[in-house]
Amino acid sequence: MATDRSAPLWERLERPAPVPRQTLSPQRIAMAAVAVADAEGLEAITMRRLATELGVAPMAPYRYVSGKDDLLELMVEHVYAGMRLPGGLGWRESLHALAVGTRELMLEHRWLAQLPPQSKLALTPGRMAVAEQSLTALDGLGLDPDTMMGIFRSVDAYVQGAMSYDSAVDAFMSEQSLSSGDELRTELAPLMAWHMRTGHYPTYQHYLSTATRKDDRRWQFDLGLNCLLDGIAVRLNM
Amino acid sequence: MATDRSAPLWERLERPAPVPRQTLSPQRIAMAAVAVADAEGLEAITMRRLATELGVAPMAPYRYVSGKDDLLELMVEHVYAGMRLPGGLGWRESLHALAVGTRELMLEHRWLAQLPPQSKLALTPGRMAVAEQSLTALDGLGLDPDTMMGIFRSVDAYVQGAMSYDSAVDAFMSEQSLSSGDELRTELAPLMAWHMRTGHYPTYQHYLSTATRKDDRRWQFDLGLNCLLDGIAVRLNM
DNA sequence: TTTCCTTTGTGTACGCTGTATCGAGCGGAT
DNA sequence: ATCCGCTCGATACAGCGTACACAAAGGAAA
Known part of the structure; x- marks a missing residue:
């Protein structure tokens, strides 16, 4: 057979x-x-x-x-399978650690964030373990199962979305042999200049000329993640 | 020439x-x-x-x-280009409307959430307009430009991540000629059963057998979005 | 009107992809 | 000694993105 x-x-x-x-x-x-x-x-x-x-x-x-x-x-x-799962932490620390761990996995393997749609659904043991860990972190807090799963999926969606963007930028940069954010912006300058010349994006333009953390990806990731976790905390009445 | x-x-x-x-x-x-x-x-x-x-x-x-x-x-x-931009709303209503609008666009055009990495970066006028709208919604609230952009990108990451998942599920279902969540779960039953038989996922199993909103995608989307916006609100009040 | 140049669409071809199919060889049970 | 089932090799096919050279068609200039 x-x-x-x-x-x-x-x-x-x-x-x-x-x-x-x-x-x-x-x-x-x-x-x-x-x-x-x-x-x-x-x-x-x-x-x-x-x-x-x-x-x-x-x-x-x-x-x-x-x-x-x-x-x-x-x-x-x-x-x-090589991802480390946190144990014995509170719900917030657990979700945070899981998100950061997933991010690190995706930085180590940039292709993880570029998988075609089908493979994103892959219910592999490793991914199941992450889900289980998230759910247990949220268990016993008085949430109904739908909300627990909804929260897990929201954090996961944020991580995937954020890393998908970062990873696409990385791929573009290495494809164009750009090795710094400055080089990237130089490459994109003609396009940005054209957009700005239309005058439709004054706030964006202000950002472009005054922002100082354009390349601090970890800070950006944490900002959104912390907002999300803060919002979840609200829902948990804590 | x-x-x-x-x-x-x-x-x-x-x-x-x-x-x-x-x-x-x-x-x-x-x-x-x-x-x-x-x-x-x-x-x-x-x-x-x-x-x-x-x-x-x-x-x-x-x-x-x-x-x-x-x-x-x-x-x-x-x-x-066919997306409608909200005007004259508060920051929260604006970001919410933008997120929901993007979601609706992606439901109408499922492929939008399945674009290859490169195309996800496409700085088209329509996408620039969404960014500008988000930034202006956050302008004048005392935030620095980095935080404004970080918040916009976080909401965008959540929307992209969530819709990327939904859209992959849709693609799988239509590919397998499944027309309801129940049919989907029937199709996946052998795989899930195998995972559950390992005994490693008790909380997940509990979710599977007791959850009642497994197919309410709009509810799930709003849950995460509202958490994120709540968290942003926390940051704005300080 | 005739000429010519520019733009627009055609035809053909190349190297690459995923994978179906068939056949050869080998190891272990009978 | 025989057979069977599994592993791997060879070949082949349809489909992909796209490079390249050529043909038709329209306006401008003569």
């Missing part, structure tokens, strides 16, 4: 590898793929490139992964 | 179309592309498909658009 492709990926992976002697394995595949994506970005991930990296024929990985979507899911789990 | 490809897209578009009699135009291209994407999703957008839709050879649109990235940017602007 061939591998049952209809079962969930995680169930398939759990069944003991029928024979332990093969040259390929899900782990080896995931590691190679993550290494390539870390070094050259998500668009470098190609079934052929992956096979080359593994020293194997183009179709070989398909024995372990039903297609590219499966591969991405495997990559997601591979990196999420 | 051929069209100057190095100038920003918006500057190029503004120069009067050299001759108004041609069969193709940026507007016609944008409309056709948006129509296809609305009806069949972003992955149906292909330079060849677009050309077919316009009754034209595959390479013809390249006269008006330097590549697929440019096309997506054009599409983004085409739909953002």
Whole structure:
């Protein structure tokens, strides 16, 4: 009987590898793929490139992964498995730590924030663990389950949205060989100048000429995260 | 002199179309592309498909658009131009209206929330207008420009993150011909059951069996948005 | 009117992608 | 010794984005 492709990926992976002697394995595949994506970005991930990296024929990985979507899911789990979960903290510290931890994971693996829509849904064990941790952090505070999940998803949405933006900027910069915020703004200057010349954006223009933290991403991330957590605290009557 | 490809897209578009009699135009291209994407999703957008839709050879649109990235940017602007901006409201009502308006735009055009990273950065006039509107809503409240921009970007990050998730779920459902949340959960049941059988997610399991608003997306969206706005309000009163 | 130049759209082609399919070889159970 | 099932190799195909050279079409100048 061939591998049952209809079962969930995680169930398939759990069944003991029928024979332990093969040259390929899900782990080896995931590691190679993550290494390539870390070094050259998500668009470098190609079934052929992956096979080359593994020293194997183009179709070989398909024995372990039903297609590219499966591969991405495997990559997601591979990196999420390395995430540290906080324990024994209050709800706010927990959510904060989880958000910052996710951010750090995404800084380490820029492609995580650029996954195609399908892979964003990947319900991998690692992501389930993050969800569970968030929910338990909010448990026992008198919230109904819908609100608990809603709060978790809101924080997650913020993190994903913020990192998706940052990561897109990073990708653009490295693609254009820009290595600082100043170089980026120089590159974008003609476009911005054109917009500003229309006179439609006076407040934006004021920001451009007087802001001093344009490159402090961590400060920006924390600002929004803290606002969100403050608002959640309001809902918790604390 | 051929069209100057190095100038920003918006500057190029503004120069009067050299001759108004041609069969193709940026507007016609944008409309056709948006129509296809609305009806069949972003992955149906292909330079060849677009050309077919316009009754034209595959390479013809390249006269008006330097590549697929440019096309997506054009599409983004085409739909953002139809967004209504609130006027004369307080900061909170403005930000709320902007967020809800963006959400509605993304519900009308599901592909908006699935754009590839590059296109997410597109500084189109329509998106600039949203930014300007947000900033002016926050102006005159004693905030420094960095904080104003940080707040705008936080709300935007939340909206993008939340809609990116919803939109991915929608895409998955229509791809699998699922038409209700119940059908979706039935489809996912084997995977969820496998996760739950591990016993690692008791709180999640409790949510699954007792939650009653799993399909109320608007409620979920508003929950997070209101938390975020509440948190911003805290920052404004100090 | 004839000529010519610029713009607009056509045709063809290349290298790349994901992946279906078929066949070869090998290891372990019968 | 035989067979079977799994692993991996080779080949192939349709589809993608887009580079490039050419044809038609319209206005300006002669």
